[in-house]
Amino acid sequence: xxxxxxxxxxxxxxxxxxxxxxxxxxxxxxxxxxxxxxxxxxxxxxxxxxxxxxxxxxxxxxxxxxxxxxxxxx
Numbered sequence: 001x002x003x004x005x006x007x008x009x010x011x012x013x014x015x016x017x018x019x020x021x022x023x024x025x026x027x028x029x030x031x032x033x034x035x036x037x038x039x040x041x042x043x044x045x046x047x048x049x050x051x052x053x054x055x056x057x058x059x060x061x062x063x064x065x066x067x068x069x070x071x072x073x074x
Contacts, residue, residue: 011048
């Protein structure tokens with residue numbers, strides 16, 4: 001059975017959020033405003049230093065105008 005390393009997963013999600021955010025041309029502050037989050041939360045997620053709740057993931061996907069599977073697929 002394959003296992004998932006939590007820290008590695010958080011870093012992958014963070015990199016994907018950063019990539020999508022940059023593709024949209026959003027600053028961290030603009031993206032945070034669109035996602036109804038604090039910009040420090042966005043930065044912590046992008047660094048892979050925090051767990052992402054499902055509700056937070058959905059807010060970010062909505063702000064990025066993507067489906068969750070686009071964020072989760074490598």
